[in-house]
Amino acid sequence: MTSTRRKVALITGAARGIGLAAAKRFLAEGWQVALLDVRGDEVRASARALNRADDTLAVEADVSDSAAVQKAVQQTQDRFGHIDALVNNAGIAIFKPLLDVSLEEWSRVLAVNLTGPFLMTQAVAPLMRDQGGGAVVNITSISGLRASTLRVAYGTSKAALAHLTRQQAAELAQYNIRVNAVAPGPVETAMAKAVHTPEIRADYHDHIPLDRYGLESELAAAIFFLCSEQASYITGQELAVDGGFDAAGIGLPTLRGERRNE
Numbered sequence: 001m002t003s004t005r006r007k008v009a010l011i012t013g014a015a016r017g018i019g020l021a022a023a024k025r026f027l028a029e030g031w032q033v034a035l036l037d038v039r040g041d042e043v044r045a046s047a048r049a050l051n052r053a054d055d056t057l058a059v060e061a062d063v064s065d066s067a068a069v070q071k072a073v074q075q076t077q078d079r080f081g082h083i084d085a086l087v088n089n090a091g092i093a094i095f096k097p098l099l100d101v102s103l104e105e106w107s108r109v110l111a112v113n114l115t116g117p118f119l120m121t122q123a124v125a126p127l128m129r130d131q132g133g134g135a136v137v138n139i140t141s142i143s144g145l146r147a148s149t150l151r152v153a154y155g156t157s158k159a160a161l162a163h164l165t166r167q168q169a170a171e172l173a174q175y176n177i178r179v180n181a182v183a184p185g186p187v188e189t190a191m192a193k194a195v196h197t198p199e200i201r202a203d204y205h206d207h208i209p210l211d212r213y214g215l216e217s218e219l220a221a222a223i224f225f226l227c228s229e230q231a232s233y234i235t236g237q238e239l240a241v242d243g244g245f246d247a248a249g250i251g252l253p254t255l256r257g258e259r260r261n262e
Contacts, residue, residue, distance in 0.1 A: 008080040010034045012063050013090030015043040017189045021216035022087055025224045027052055034076040038062045063090045063116030073123040082131050085227035086124045088117035089139045095150040106153045113157035121168055133176030135227040138165045140183040142242050162238050169236030178235040180226045185242025187214045209244035
């Protein structure tokens with residue numbers, strides 16, 4: 001346990017991508033961070049690469065495993081003495097047509113993307129309650145705001161997580177615990193770069209008013225804001241960080257192309 005009272009964030013899915021970017025942002029703002037991921041070797045390597053041994057803790061755990069979650073939260077509490085923010089970022093996706101998704105695949109996606117945030121928040125909230133409050137940010141997705149092909153399990157899990165966010169906000173407000181969600185649009189992550197073909201990227205660009213993918217650092221900034229005192233009167237909200245993708249509705253690429261040529 002540290003000798004001074006610095007704020008502490010516990011971030012799941014923190015070995016890479018948005019989770020790791022969030023960890024970097026919290027550290028830059030003077031917080032201490034527990035990085036949790038099911039990929040133990042990778043999260044430990046990521047924590048070492050941050051070169052902030054006194055301010056970081058790498059935790060290996062599957063967020064869908066109740067016993068592992070309880071152990072991970074206890075590890076964080078033992079190391080830092082308190083938890084001020086929880087970022088439920090861990091998530092998985094299976095992109096298949098609805099008729100091809102197996103029950104096992106469906107169950108696993110919901111276990112990680114929905115049950116995981118439920119278990120993590122249920123484990124952390126009593127600690128926040130006893131210390132006078134805290135903040136939780138659930139990472140949803142624009143796939144939970146609108147339906148699209150190949151995302152029956154993923155999109156459904158994220159839509160349900162958005163409602164879980166509101167449930168958690170309504171019930172935990174009495175303990176001064178704020179709960180919000182960030183819904184990323186297409187982001188320049190390693191996974192996106194690997195699976196988004198040039199054609200897919202072109203389609204996204206044409207449907208996003210800002211005409212680009214988001215940066216991991218931009219998602220991290222939104223996450224940090226919602227955990228900070230700057231957002232002290234915000235709870236139960238889902239913030240789409242998507243370049244205007246959801247706000248724009250159905251795309252009309254031909255009309256936009258004509259408009260650009262005016």
